[in-house]
Amino acid sequence: MSNAPLEIPSRLRHEFLPFHRPFIEADEIEEVADTLRSGWLTMGPKTLQFERDFAAYVGAPHAIAVSSATAGLHLAVDALGLQPGDEVITSPYTFTATAAVVLHAGARPVFADVDEATLAIDPDEVARRITPRTRALMPVHMAGHPCDMDALHALAERHGLAVIEDAAHALPARWRGRMVGTLSDLTVFSFYAGKNITTGEGGMMTTARPELAARLRTRRLHGISRDAWKRYTAQGSWYYEVEYPGFKYNMTDINAAIGLHQLRKADRFHGVRAAYAARYRAGLGDVPELVMPADAPGGGHAWHLFIVRVREERLRIGRDAVIEALRARNIGTSVHFIPLHLQPFYQRALGCGPDDFPRATAAYRGAISLPLYPRMTEDDVDDVVDAVREVIARHRR
Numbered sequence: 001m002s003n004a005p006l007e008i009p010s011r012l013r014h015e016f017l018p019f020h021r022p023f024i025e026a027d028e029i030e031e032v033a034d035t036l037r038s039g040w041l042t043m044g045p046k047t048l049q050f051e052r053d054f055a056a057y058v059g060a061p062h063a064i065a066v067s068s069a070t071a072g073l074h075l076a077v078d079a080l081g082l083q084p085g086d087e088v089i090t091s092p093y094t095f096t097a098t099a100a101v102v103l104h105a106g107a108r109p110v111f112a113d114v115d116e117a118t119l120a121i122d123p124d125e126v127a128r129r130i131t132p133r134t135r136a137l138m139p140v141h142m143a144g145h146p147c148d149m150d151a152l153h154a155l156a157e158r159h160g161l162a163v164i165e166d167a168a169h170a171l172p173a174r175w176r177g178r179m180v181g182t183l184s185d186l187t188v189f190s191f192y193a194g195k196n197i198t199t200g201e202g203g204m205m206t207t208a209r210p211e212l213a214a215r216l217r218t219r220r221l222h223g224i225s226r227d228a229w230k231r232y233t234a235q236g237s238w239y240y241e242v243e244y245p246g247f248k249y250n251m252t253d254i255n256a257a258i259g260l261h262q263l264r265k266a267d268r269f270h271g272v273r274a275a276y277a278a279r280y281r282a283g284l285g286d287v288p289e290l291v292m293p294a295d296a297p298g299g300g301h302a303w304h305l306f307i308v309r310v311r312e313e314r315l316r317i318g319r320d321a322v323i324e325a326l327r328a329r330n331i332g333t334s335v336h337f338i339p340l341h342l343q344p345f346y347q348r349a350l351g352c353g354p355d356d357f358p359r360a361t362a363a364y365r366g367a368i369s370l371p372l373y374p375r376m377t378e379d380d381v382d383d384v385v386d387a388v389r390e391v392i393a394r395h396r397r
Contacts, residue, residue, distance in 0.1 A: 013330035013383050020194045021375045023269065024258070031257040043221070043250040050256040051204070053263055058172070058181035060206035062213035065251035065259075066220055069168045069190035069203035070097040073138075074104055075249060076164045076186045076205065079215045082107040082135055089129050090138035090166070091121040092341045092352075093360040098140055098166050099340055107135070109350065111341055113357040117294040119143060119307070122359075123151035130155065136162040141170035141180060143336065143369075144196075144302030145294060149175045149183050164188070168203075171196050172270055174300035181206040191255070196269055196304055197262035199255035219246040272374040273303035276381050280306050280370060283385035289314040289392045291366070305336055308388075309366035317395045319366055325395075326368075329387040334369045 035046060047065050055063035066072045082088065084106035090098055092111040099109035112125035119142040126137060137156055139147040147165075156163045165180065167173070168190035173180040181187045187206045191199040207213050218224070223246025277293075285292055291309040295301055310319045317325070323333050339360045341352040354361055370384055 012328075013387075016330045017332055017371055017376075017380055017383065019332040019334045019369070019371050020373050022193050022198050023265075023374045025261070027261045028258045031261055032254060035253050035257045038253075040253055042252045043256075044253045046253040046260065047251050047256040050251070050259045050263070053260065054204050055206065057263060057266065058179045058206060060179075060181050060187075061208045062206065062210065064205040064207075064213060064216045064220065065256060066203045066205060066249045067251055067255075068201055068249075069166075069188050069192070070101065071220070071247065071249035072188035072203040072205045073097060073164070073166060074101040075216055075219055075247065076188060077101055077105040077107065077136070078247075079212060079219060080136060080162050080164070080185070085133060086135040087131060087133045088136045088138050088164075089121075089126050089134060091140045091142070091360070092339045092357045093119055093142055093337060093363065094140045094166065094340065095168070095337055096340060096343065098138060099346065102138070103349070108133075109138075109340075110134070111350075111352065111357060113359045114142070114363065115148075116359050116363070118145045118147075118296075119293075119360075119363055120145055120147040121152075123148050123155060126152065127155055130159055130161075134159065134161060136164055138164045138166055140166040140168075141173055141302070143293065143305035143307055144169045144173055145296050146170060146173045146175040146180055146300055153184070162186075168192075168195070169304035170302050172266055173296070173302035174298065176300070177298055180302075182208070185209065186212065191259060191262075196273070196302060197259065197266050199251070199259040199262065202251050202255045202259065219244055220249040222246045222248060269374045270302065273372055274299070274301070276372055276376060276378075277301075277303045277306050279378065279381045280308075280372075280385065283382070284308065284388060287389060287392055289396055290388075303372065306370045306372040307336060307367050308370060309363060310368060312366060314397055315392070315395050316397055319368060322391055322395075323368060325391040326384075326387055329390070331384055331387045332371060335364070335367055336369045337364070339364050 051063045082105040086107040088102045089110045102109040115122045163184035165187040170180045189204045191202040223244030225241040340346045
């Protein structure tokens with residue numbers, strides 16, 4: 001690779017295009033203001049309304065709002081009763097929270113490599129790693145592309161395993177026409193600032209199992225007996241009972257106020273994301289130095305991220321230099337993710353290394369996430385396309 005400094009481009013965007021900007025309008029702002037005026041700031045009526053609306057949107061019998069997707073994943077492994085010595089099979093191509101919550105339960109995450117095209121966990125690799133200690137599968141719908149849930153559910157049924165879907169990227173993804181959030185024992189969504197809809201910080205869990213939903217509702221709020229949040233209302237009581245050493249993982253009404261309106265826009269936001277993904281594909285699909293992201297069967301991709309992969313062997317510069325060249329052209333990008341088997345902690349804790357999951361490693365080394373969000377315009381997308389094409393043209397071998 002060349003170490004020569006990158007040339008200053010001849011044409012720049014007037015303003016920097018950030019990798020992401022949230023789309024907040026007047027209705028979210030007014031709902032938050034109404035919450036502040038109401039005097040009820042923590043979990044209360046708006047959180048419960050958000051849960052009902054979300055359950056109806058995805059078609060799940062139960063939705064449980066939490067303070068983050070990480071909190072939801074931790075509650076999931078806790079509610080399923082994972083113990084030291086248990087194993088959970090998941091992807092190394094994910095954010096640290098996916099595996100960290102397994103360790104918090106005293107169990108052990110076991111990584112399985114990803115499909116080269118979709119970056120979703122490969123069911124064949126999962127099958128190879130199932131042991132008598134395996135208790136659950138935790139597939140990650142990377143970038144919004146749903147995993148092969150048919151194959152994973154078949155494995156889970158055959159071996160008596162629970163399935164927890166890490167759907168942080170996957171609203172509103174579908175698998176063979178069914179909404180993610182209605183497929184497995186538990187599904188966990190994220191509403192972090194950069195997600196497809198946001199509450200600033202927050203998450204949602206869905207399940208069809210009423211006993212599991214009741215357990216989650218109790219454990220997200222210190223393990224205090226049901227409806228503990230009502231104890232400061234006219235219908236409440238000061239008396240409570242602690243049923244479990246739970247967590248402080250509840251959502252607040254301030255967050256839910258934003259989510260109520262974001263959810264109503266979810267289909268509109270997704271339509272824009274899908275249209276921009278198609279525009280990227282049309283503008284960059286003929287560039288041989290790039291690998292385009294795979295689409296999902298039946299148009300079920302949530303398009304949280306648009307990840308292109310640079311074929312470094314066809315360029316005189318590497319992926320990192322491409323990112324810096326785009327930054328010089330006022331285009332913000334990111335990289336999702338640095339796989340967990342490349343992280344020092346997981347290498348020490350699990351004994352894994354760079355060569356253990358070659359498809360995840362190879363995908364990461366070429367990956368660049370391009371901006372993709374509803375506040376962009378078509379001109380913004382075209383600016384990204386032009387900048388990427390220019391950088392590639394200048395540095396191809």
